[in-house]
Amino acid sequence: MIEGIYIHIPFCREKCPYCDFYTVKLSEHDISEYIKCLIKELEIYLGEYEFNIKTLYIGGGSPSIISPRYYETILKYIYKKLGIPQEISIECNPEDYTKDDFIHLRDIGFNRVSFGIQTFSTRGLSILGRKHTPMHAIKGVEDTFNAGIENINADIIFGYPHQTVEELEKDIDTLITLPLKHLSAYLLTFYKDTPFFHIYKDFKRNEDELAEMHNLLCERLKEAGFRRYEISNWAKEGYMCKHNLMYWTGGEFLGVGVSAWSYADNKRWGNVRNINNYVDKLKRGEKPVEVSVSLKREDLFTEYIILGLRTMKGINKDSVFIPEHLREFFEISDSNISIKERYLLLADEIISELLCYNKLPREELCWKLKDLHP
């Protein structure tokens, strides 16, 4: 049963030097044609899978560099075919939309806006190659709030080159004054094949400073009333992102658009990563799939561990074996185990070590990933 839909909008004005998503320059492509293809792709899958859509998420790229009216087309189609999802999100650059645009978004059904703020430091924005100013960010959030969308998220990046602990502290100071319900704080990852990876290949981050930043985030956001529910995500009570939670708890979802991934029937598939191929395939009425991976029982179990342990809820404590030397990193409740908050910055190290000891679930718990989640 497919519960969520992700729509990828690949257009950007310019590519950020740390981003490894598939994006294309806006000016070079026909938006209407792309939107038509998205609907065509949805149509192909409508006949094939059962749907009970709870969430819809429009991500990118930069979804906010095209007019809200394009989304009106898509949303109306979805409402007609599948009903109205509970949570409808869109990712925005702070500098793109006006208050009227946000009102438009609200009117067509969006109830969650996620801003790529990254930092309020002018120096930081320039290191990250972002074109907006701190004022854009503040105004964007306020306009959204005033347009009547109260579920607002801010994405921030920490641990970017040369950032100081004080700079992060200032970012947090500003963030907690804004009307935000949700916060994603990402430790900057230097992905291969991005300009950052090459520019900073000899750059060594001070791990102790990263740990200090992480502690600061934990403390300050908690004080401000945010509850952490995943490695990079915090929310006020009742505002966890349902769409993202679905990814971590084995929910089935359909991703449409160039380079989008889907998961259903124990299979993950990814679309072609070139917009022209994507459009061509759909024009011919073909699925734009490039790779498809069938998940065996052990794969599902591995994913269950990898994804589940990213969340504060964790995983069923009887499903895994935890060797003695790793116990101190885990919080154990009646039913679940999770990584202690102060060790979340080491999650990959802990999880990969745990995987050495867990090939298959200890108990006959599941075949479907979803069933593993309590």
Added chain:
Amino acid sequence: MGLNNIRNFSIIAHVDHGKSTLADRLLEFTGTISEREKREQLLDTLEVERERGITVKLQAVKMYYKADDGETYTLHLIDTPGHVDFSYEVSRALAACEGALLLIDATQGIEAQTVANFWKAVEEDLVIIPVINKIDLPSANIERVSKQIEDILGLDPSEIILASAKEGIGIKEILEAIIKRIPPPKKEDDNRLKALIFDSYYDPYRGAVAFVRIFSGEVRPGTKIRLFSTGKEFEVTEVGAQMPFMKKLEKLSAGDVGYISASIKDVRDIRVGDTITDAKNPVDKPVPGFKPAKPVVFAGIYPTGDTTYEELRDALEKYAINDASVYFEPESSPALGMGFRVGFLGLLHMEIVQERLEREYGINMITTAPNVVYRIKLKHKDEIREIRNPSELPDNMGLVEYIEEPFAKVTIIVPSEYVGSIMQLCQEKRGIQKNFSYMDKNTVVLEYELPLSEIIMDFHDKIKTLSRGFASYDYEIIGYRKEDLVRLNVFLNKQPVDALSFIVHRDKAYRRARQIVEKLKEVIPRQLFEVNVQAGIGNKIIASERIPPLRANVTAKCYGGDVTRKKKLLEKQKEGKKRMKQFGKVQLPQEAFLSILSVD
């Protein structure tokens, strides 16, 4: 064909002086291989050898050559391995010949192995034909090399043949010289079978195959043979020669070189240097000079990753069928669990075995740092004990009357501009200078006595670095000497790790201790926990370092599109961890075990 028309010879040279290329040319010139069959460097058969460009296994090829005198001659070219680890094999191959081509690179001149091999050939009473190779190269200096041959080896310069194996220059002259200068095999009065084994290998169809030189008598299928050293008897199933591919022959007789197979399951039954005779009518004395292969370097090999102890044992057993010079026995280490102590002829041999176990048998393993064989005499006990693993040395050195280590005589040939730094190196390595002489005005010959343990460490790399690759060396083991040696223990989080301990001269203990902890700090990745690295003599700590715990290793984003990639990333990290050896909480990578080799 009578004995008068047979010539048995080897080519001896320093590594890279063009031995394999010359062998190829001889095969081509005599029509032994056709163009179609021609593979580059035909005599190097194993994949590992080909990649490393060196010859490990020697073989023997039969050729026919019609000489200028109108007669057709049978030539047996016996190949010799080019590395000092295999010097015993070289001496046995030479014992099977009456002559040798001494090949010298016109651009390099005489190098250490040239001299060492020359003397081995002289010991076997061989006729030596000096050949200067690579004369086509612009940097060739024929005059200098001729002078060296005259001054250092004492050979008559008029005997020198100028050649370029690559260009095919001088090949005919070489063949004619082989006919004219090398004597035919001596006729022995005895007609009982006496054959020297100078090589062996395992063939999946024939079983263990012996390469032999027949000194007297003959052997044919059906002959019941006896091995002199063990007394074991087998019935010959096939005899033949490499031409260059294995060709069955009716018999091998006195003067011949060829192979014998006799359904022998294990190459260890046909040891290089041993003598084969007729079981029904044996000779009284073997060919002199047999020495059982004696490993000089030992290291622990332990399974890791998905490999089990049993799989490692099976692989070693199968491997040993092929390589009689490798020795192994089970051992267990508190740090590494069950594994094997494996003996090798030298470091290169060790690397080859390691590579082949990994590549051909798919074994994941950890190899501990190699060590030489020490000898100790305990107080109030008469026996002398061999120490093949540093952990066998008693903790309480008070119980030990003395400890000895093997020494080697090292000959180094070095351009004079680098002689200072090489001498300093030898001094640092506890060397005793025995000789200093000029080979010509730009080249010095140094002779040192050095502990073998210092040679197996990083001597090779150091010599090459200090001389920009121009110095060459060769060594032979000369015996044991008492030294003031101690065991340096390495501790991780206060726990001794036996597999990291090593034996060192007391004067060097502090320096080595400091170096090893620093090196370990560098090679052990930061982990979830702090790791304390210490080194000490007994329990007395003399150096320590700390590896702070890892602080950050996390992928920030993991949404719908990231799952597959994320899983791959973590699986990769997991595989990396599995290849390491878990010691308590600490994971040790392979480099940690070999870090002892790279200190100093």
